[in-house]
Amino acid sequence: MAADGGMGHATKRREDVRFLMGLGKYCDDHTPAKTSYCAFARSNVANGKINSIDTVAAAGMPGVLAVFTGEDFAEVGGNPAGWLINSRDGEPMKEPKRPVLAYGKVRHVGDAYAAVIAETLEQAMDAVEAIEADIDELDAVVKMADALANDKTLVHDEIGTNQCFDWGWIEDNRAATDAAIKAAPHVTTLELVNNRLVPNAMEPRCSIGEYEPGTGDYKLTTTSQNPHLTRLLISAFVLGIPENKLTVHSPDVGGGFGSKIYHYGEEALVLAAAKKLNRPVKWTSTRTEAFLSDAHGRDHVTKIELACEKDGTFIAFRTETMANVGAYLSNFSTVTPTFLHGTLMAGNYTVPNVYVNVKAVFTNTAPVDAYRGAGRPEASFSLERVIDKAARELGINPIELRRKNFIKPDQYPFASAAGLEYDSGNYDALMDALEKRANLDGFEARCAESKKNGKLRGLGINSYVEACGIAPSNLVGILGARVGLYDAATVRVNATGNISVMVGAHSHGQGHETAFPQIVADMLGIDPLSIDIVHGDTSKIPFGMGTYGSRSLAVCGSAVFRATEKIIKKATLIAAHMLEDEPENVDFTDGDFAVKGTNKKVSFGEVALKAYIPHDFPIEFIEPGLEETAFYDPANFTYPSGAYGCEVEVDPETGKVDICAMVAIDDFGNVVNPMIVTGQVQGGLAQGIGQALLEHGIYDENGQLLSGSFMDYAMPRADDLPNFVVDHSNATPCTHNPIGAKGCGEAGAIGSPPTVVNAVIDALQRGGYDVEHIDMPVSPARVWAAMNA
Amino acid sequence: MYNFEFTKPTTVEDAAKAMSAEGAQALGGGQTLLPTMKQRLAMPEILVSLTDVEGMVGVSKAGTTLTIGGGTTHAQVATDAAASYPGLSALADGIGDPAVRNRGTIGGSLANNDPAACYPAAALASGATITTNKRDILADNYFQGMFETALDETEIVTAVSFPIPEKSNYQKFVQPASRFALVGVFVAKTADGVRVAVTGASNGGVYRWTEAETALNGDFSARAIEDMSGDATDMITDLHGSAEYRAHLVGVLTRRAVVASS
Known part of the structure; x- marks a missing residue:
């Protein structure tokens, strides 16, 4: 094993050196020779009929090279949904075309209907203002309940409804769940909203199209979490450019959180424009455009019921959810509220009956898709809020109620009532650790101290399990996925012994450039700094599915592991040849190949050199070179879990909530780099607390985004957050991948929102206020209103 | 741009x-x-740009009046007024973030008269005089509604003179996104009486809460205004809070300002 920098070592992130020194090279830092600039005309109404778009004046403006409208793309394909969901009656979901530019109708504020390419960005922006669009504003549907009740005002006229699908999970369990709830001695019901979030990655989207007329090759440099998927969508569905003629390069990217998984129309536009003009075309999103046109997250309205025995034994969970998909189906918008949400509705519990109904609804708002956690935060929020309410109603301590229903360590593998098979976990151990690290014994004393200061103190508890490491292709295929969800890695050992590892996962803040070499270094017994990761460029890397769903380490890391195993196998053959012995007599330890029971050995470096100078190879048995590729398809999801605790103080005069303590106890299985994992949890907690207390993408009744800038959309700042306690030492390894890793990227954002809200409600209840629920964000105004209702 | x-x-x-x-x-x-x-x-x-205009930067005390050049940054006010007028210094030190405080000026803030800005509350509660290149304007006559002032188009705020109160304090309850004042209350106790100015709350911009002033003139204590809250009639309702909430905060923050005043 590498003494420093192998598996489990808290190696500092090597990529941070360039990021912190301003040496990162992001999309907008790429400006090919003769670059022209693109600006979009976007709708300022939420629903409108396009009568005409007059571009003559714009086309005549100084520096303008071309003007495009939806008509120019009327014949090319739509940007598809990546997952087919069938309704309860077996009907496939409604799937209206999502065009490159709006054509005939605009469907949300920010919907792009024209684009100008000019010599400079200012000229392009000036020309956009000169486009004369005759658009009749129509009534908009904004609230989901209104959209479902309304068959006159439609987002997409051609489908005759605003309902995309009406999905049941598991439909065959519906009757049994209904019957169990009907017969149950106690039923707790809660209606709640999972608030819409705007992702707000630090770097806005940016896309540059290039075309080589001599070869017919296209290149798209773009802010993407999955360049191969973007290439596939553009090639197979939208523009029809052959995959072998299109390179997609996603360089350094400043955060994604889901919003950069998807293919967007702007990417297709800059490619088409680059070919037409025979010049590079660059578009960089403004922050305003990001608010209006990036895929948003969450936005569920849910009613959940928990049926239980008087002693608190869970009998059933039944959930009815409306999920907003916005004006168009973004690529993962249909799987996020269904399979990434409904399958988690058994939580950490041995509950026998679960049924989930989800209606997906079109509205005249920005598309909604996966955002850090993607369906699982919605599941955890519903479950853990209703459990807290049930605990109060039954007079049972919320920790004890959870423990009573936990799956126990000897029950794995455990088939949950929501259709998943959890491979490992130990939820009681996590709760034990939480009680200790959160110093719950001292809570009552802290309560008294807060009271002395005129504050109401509360304690919130949450336990979560999520499904990540997305995902087994055979399973997701049965469930409607239109892609596989493996990943790939190529390990190329160079003649001088250093190594390039080409991976399908994309790093946009995750630290892959540090963590992945730790795996290879550990296996080969060499210095991790002699290993580099290559990612983000489809012309260099094997076909991978990118980064989201906490999958990079569990899936792509496993591909790296498998490819490195192949390297060791091949290198052993070469070493045996060099040592003049049989491969089965050669052991590989600490970077050396040695003949068992002798002192005959060759180093890994000597073998690498030999692989490329095969003067005496038995070429019928051993090929020259030392390079191996592995495609890894997981056998199951991975199941990280956690126990979270939060203490808040509420100011009863103003309703302001201060978080005093936040403790995250997680089980991520085996951890490659604990420092990076801790950072991932901290970031997730910040986003989860942002959702719980601050963030809200809110539209008015006309479909105008009221929180369309940082003046009104509250991002969490450092001083909104406490010092976190993060502990991932209670690990039960994943049983089905070679690293034993589960995935940590989304956990903090999944576990924290219900923890915070539970704490606020506990504080109010302890203070004598009969408040059962406050919708997120739990702003001072909302707390005060609830206290004074 | x-x-x-x-x-x-x-x-x-x-x-x-x-x-x-x-x-x-x-x-x-x-x-x-x-x-x-x-x-x-x-x-x-x-x-x-007013940045290079001579004589518009600085904080000076003469008797019981503190005069601040119109081009003086919030950061400089926070530092240079700390000893002479701590209530004003603390207000300046709480505006925006360090970048804002080191660029933004008192003259710019008062000329813009954002309904949620902090300085208008201090100027109005202190009974300040706004000096321009043309005249002196009493704060009571200067603020004329959201983003509206007595300034004409060629008038420049060259200085602001604050009578230094015996006691003062500014309480700001921040709007969570912008961190402007959702409601801000400046209380100033002078030899001539108590003045209470409220920012962030009203559709009419900064205003004096005269009912509280009357009560506090009789008894300068939180108890004197214990059950009082602002008048919600013309207050702002937006996604961060209702008129009723803002009216309630006006009472809470005024009491806190009285208790904290020094």
């Missing part, structure tokens, strides 16, 4: 002359104007 001309005069006279041109706009620290221009929501033809 649209293209514009830029001029940087060194005297008040030259600045006023430059501002008389068609489409001219004064530029102080630019903390409001520049973001607005970047979003193409403002399109001045000529920006008249």
